[in-house]
Amino acid sequence: MNGRRRFSWAGLQFTYADALTEARFVMLPFLLYAIVKGLPGLAVATFVAMIATDLVDGRIARMAGQSSAFGGFFDSTVDFVVIYSMFTVFFAIGLIPWWKWIVIFVPGLLIAVTQILYAVRAKDVVSSATRDAKVVGQIQYLYIPFLIARTFWWSAGWAQTVDDVIFALLATAIVVNTIHQAQILGRILASSGRKSGG
Secondary structure: OOOOOOOOHHHOOOOHHHHHHHHHHHHHHHHHHHHHHOOHHHHHHHHHHHHHHHHHHHHHHHHOOOOOHHHHHHHHHHHHHHHHHHHHHHHHOOOOOHHHHHHHHHHHHHHHHHHHHHHHHHOOOOOOOOHHHHHHHHHHHHHHHHHHHHHHOOOOHHHHHHHHHHHHHHHHHHHHHHHHHHHHHHHHHHHHHHHHOO
8 A cells, every 4th residue: 555544434535636526527517518509619618627627636636745545546436427428428419329339338337347346345445447447548538529529510521530440449448458357357256255155
Protein backbone atom coordinates (compact mmCIF):
# COMPACT_ATOMS: atom_id res chain seq x y z
CA MET A 1 0.00 0.00 0.00
CA ASN A 2 3.08 2.25 -0.05
CA GLY A 3 2.42 3.57 3.43
CA ARG A 4 -1.09 4.69 2.52
CA ARG A 5 -3.73 4.11 5.13
CA ARG A 6 -6.26 1.44 4.34
CA PHE A 7 -9.58 2.79 3.17
CA SER A 8 -12.40 3.13 5.68
CA TRP A 9 -15.86 4.54 5.02
CA ALA A 10 -15.85 5.85 8.60
CA GLY A 11 -12.77 7.94 7.92
CA LEU A 12 -13.73 9.07 4.42
CA GLN A 13 -12.60 12.60 3.60
CA PHE A 14 -14.08 14.20 0.48
CA THR A 15 -11.35 16.32 -1.10
CA TYR A 16 -11.35 19.17 -3.63
CA ALA A 17 -10.17 16.70 -6.26
CA ASP A 18 -13.08 14.39 -5.44
CA ALA A 19 -15.44 17.36 -5.85
CA LEU A 20 -14.05 17.96 -9.36
CA THR A 21 -14.55 14.29 -10.13
CA GLU A 22 -18.13 14.48 -8.88
CA ALA A 23 -18.67 17.53 -11.09
CA ARG A 24 -18.34 15.28 -14.15
CA PHE A 25 -21.14 13.11 -12.81
CA VAL A 26 -23.30 16.20 -12.19
CA MET A 27 -22.66 17.54 -15.70
CA LEU A 28 -23.38 14.21 -17.41
CA PRO A 29 -27.20 14.63 -17.60
CA PHE A 30 -26.73 18.03 -19.28
CA LEU A 31 -24.44 16.48 -21.89
CA LEU A 32 -26.84 13.62 -22.58
CA TYR A 33 -29.77 16.04 -22.82
CA ALA A 34 -27.85 18.25 -25.25
CA ILE A 35 -27.08 15.30 -27.52
CA VAL A 36 -30.64 13.96 -27.50
CA LYS A 37 -32.18 17.40 -28.06
CA GLY A 38 -29.66 18.50 -30.69
CA LEU A 39 -28.00 21.34 -28.79
CA PRO A 40 -24.40 21.41 -30.09
CA GLY A 41 -23.27 24.45 -28.07
CA LEU A 42 -24.36 22.95 -24.76
CA ALA A 43 -22.97 19.53 -25.71
CA VAL A 44 -19.51 20.83 -26.63
CA ALA A 45 -19.25 23.23 -23.69
CA THR A 46 -20.29 20.55 -21.21
CA PHE A 47 -17.98 17.92 -22.68
CA VAL A 48 -15.01 20.30 -22.66
CA ALA A 49 -15.71 21.16 -19.02
CA MET A 50 -15.91 17.46 -18.14
CA ILE A 51 -12.61 16.74 -19.87
CA ALA A 52 -11.01 19.67 -18.05
CA THR A 53 -12.03 18.29 -14.65
CA ASP A 54 -10.71 14.87 -15.65
CA LEU A 55 -7.33 16.36 -16.56
CA VAL A 56 -6.86 18.34 -13.35
CA ASP A 57 -8.48 16.35 -10.52
CA GLY A 58 -5.60 13.90 -10.18
CA ARG A 59 -3.00 16.66 -10.39
CA ILE A 60 -4.77 18.64 -7.69
CA ALA A 61 -4.95 15.58 -5.45
CA ARG A 62 -1.20 14.98 -5.82
CA MET A 63 -0.28 18.65 -5.34
CA ALA A 64 -2.42 18.88 -2.20
CA GLY A 65 -1.16 15.57 -0.84
CA GLN A 66 -4.70 14.19 -0.96
CA SER A 67 -4.16 11.16 -3.22
CA SER A 68 -6.05 8.16 -1.91
CA ALA A 69 -7.33 4.75 -2.92
CA PHE A 70 -10.87 6.09 -2.77
CA GLY A 71 -10.02 9.07 -4.99
CA GLY A 72 -8.61 6.83 -7.71
CA PHE A 73 -11.49 4.39 -7.46
CA PHE A 74 -14.05 7.22 -7.48
CA ASP A 75 -12.40 8.79 -10.54
CA SER A 76 -12.41 5.55 -12.52
CA THR A 77 -16.01 4.80 -11.49
CA VAL A 78 -17.27 8.20 -12.65
CA ASP A 79 -15.34 7.84 -15.91
CA PHE A 80 -16.95 4.42 -16.39
CA VAL A 81 -20.45 5.83 -15.89
CA VAL A 82 -19.76 8.77 -18.20
CA ILE A 83 -18.27 6.69 -21.01
CA TYR A 84 -20.91 3.96 -21.10
CA SER A 85 -23.76 6.45 -20.70
CA MET A 86 -22.42 8.31 -23.70
CA PHE A 87 -22.22 5.22 -25.89
CA THR A 88 -25.72 4.20 -24.82
CA VAL A 89 -27.08 7.59 -25.88
CA PHE A 90 -25.28 7.38 -29.22
CA PHE A 91 -26.95 3.99 -29.69
CA ALA A 92 -30.35 5.39 -28.62
CA ILE A 93 -30.23 8.20 -31.20
CA GLY A 94 -29.18 5.77 -33.93
CA LEU A 95 -25.63 7.02 -34.44
CA ILE A 96 -24.02 3.67 -33.66
CA PRO A 97 -25.71 0.35 -34.53
CA TRP A 98 -26.76 -2.19 -31.92
CA TRP A 99 -23.88 -4.55 -32.63
CA LYS A 100 -21.28 -1.84 -32.01
CA TRP A 101 -23.03 -0.94 -28.76
CA ILE A 102 -22.94 -4.59 -27.65
CA VAL A 103 -19.23 -4.90 -28.47
CA ILE A 104 -18.58 -1.83 -26.31
CA PHE A 105 -21.12 -2.30 -23.52
CA VAL A 106 -21.08 -6.03 -22.69
CA PRO A 107 -17.31 -6.18 -21.95
CA GLY A 108 -17.87 -3.07 -19.84
CA LEU A 109 -20.20 -5.08 -17.63
CA LEU A 110 -17.48 -7.70 -17.18
CA ILE A 111 -15.06 -4.97 -16.14
CA ALA A 112 -17.59 -3.58 -13.65
CA VAL A 113 -18.20 -7.00 -12.10
CA THR A 114 -14.47 -7.66 -11.90
CA GLN A 115 -13.83 -4.31 -10.20
CA ILE A 116 -16.61 -4.86 -7.67
CA LEU A 117 -15.48 -8.38 -6.79
CA TYR A 118 -11.87 -7.26 -6.59
CA ALA A 119 -12.76 -4.45 -4.19
CA VAL A 120 -14.95 -6.74 -2.05
CA ARG A 121 -12.32 -9.46 -1.85
CA ALA A 122 -9.53 -6.99 -1.02
CA LYS A 123 -11.67 -5.22 1.59
CA ASP A 124 -10.47 -1.99 0.06
CA VAL A 125 -11.41 0.30 -2.83
CA VAL A 126 -8.56 -0.84 -5.03
CA SER A 127 -8.60 -1.26 -8.78
CA SER A 128 -7.96 -4.34 -10.88
CA ALA A 129 -7.41 -2.25 -14.00
CA THR A 130 -4.94 -3.60 -16.55
CA ARG A 131 -2.68 -1.66 -18.90
CA ASP A 132 -5.04 -2.66 -21.68
CA ALA A 133 -7.90 -0.94 -19.84
CA LYS A 134 -6.02 2.35 -20.08
CA VAL A 135 -5.62 1.88 -23.83
CA VAL A 136 -9.34 1.15 -24.13
CA GLY A 137 -10.13 4.30 -22.16
CA GLN A 138 -7.85 6.43 -24.32
CA ILE A 139 -9.47 5.20 -27.53
CA GLN A 140 -12.93 5.72 -26.03
CA TYR A 141 -12.05 9.31 -25.17
CA LEU A 142 -10.93 9.76 -28.78
CA TYR A 143 -14.07 8.13 -30.14
CA ILE A 144 -16.61 10.06 -28.04
CA PRO A 145 -15.76 13.60 -29.27
CA PHE A 146 -15.64 12.22 -32.81
CA LEU A 147 -19.17 10.84 -32.33
CA ILE A 148 -20.30 14.19 -30.92
CA ALA A 149 -18.97 15.84 -34.08
CA ARG A 150 -20.75 13.24 -36.20
CA THR A 151 -23.98 13.89 -34.30
CA PHE A 152 -24.03 17.58 -35.19
CA TRP A 153 -21.76 18.27 -38.16
CA TRP A 154 -20.03 15.38 -39.92
CA SER A 155 -22.40 13.31 -42.03
CA ALA A 156 -20.27 12.67 -45.14
CA GLY A 157 -19.09 9.23 -46.15
CA TRP A 158 -15.53 9.86 -44.98
CA ALA A 159 -16.80 10.31 -41.41
CA GLN A 160 -18.34 6.85 -41.46
CA THR A 161 -15.07 5.40 -42.73
CA VAL A 162 -13.10 7.09 -39.95
CA ASP A 163 -15.75 5.91 -37.49
CA ASP A 164 -15.26 2.30 -38.60
CA VAL A 165 -11.48 2.58 -38.28
CA ILE A 166 -11.65 4.01 -34.75
CA PHE A 167 -14.20 1.38 -33.77
CA ALA A 168 -11.97 -1.40 -35.15
CA LEU A 169 -9.09 -0.15 -32.99
CA LEU A 170 -11.40 0.09 -29.98
CA ALA A 171 -12.86 -3.38 -30.55
CA THR A 172 -9.37 -4.90 -30.78
CA ALA A 173 -8.32 -3.23 -27.52
CA ILE A 174 -11.58 -4.34 -25.89
CA VAL A 175 -11.01 -7.97 -26.88
CA VAL A 176 -7.49 -7.98 -25.41
CA ASN A 177 -8.63 -6.24 -22.23
CA THR A 178 -11.66 -8.52 -21.86
CA ILE A 179 -9.39 -11.58 -21.97
CA HIS A 180 -7.22 -10.13 -19.22
CA GLN A 181 -10.24 -9.06 -17.15
CA ALA A 182 -11.69 -12.58 -17.50
CA GLN A 183 -8.40 -14.01 -16.24
CA ILE A 184 -8.48 -11.64 -13.24
CA LEU A 185 -12.11 -12.57 -12.54
CA GLY A 186 -11.21 -16.26 -12.77
CA ARG A 187 -8.42 -15.85 -10.22
CA ILE A 188 -10.73 -13.92 -7.87
CA LEU A 189 -13.44 -16.59 -8.07
CA ALA A 190 -10.91 -19.42 -7.68
CA SER A 191 -9.37 -17.76 -4.65
CA SER A 192 -12.79 -17.17 -3.10
CA GLY A 193 -13.67 -20.81 -3.72
CA ARG A 194 -10.55 -22.02 -1.95
CA LYS A 195 -11.26 -19.80 1.04
CA SER A 196 -14.88 -20.90 1.33
CA GLY A 197 -13.85 -24.52 0.98
CA GLY A 198 -11.50 -24.33 3.92
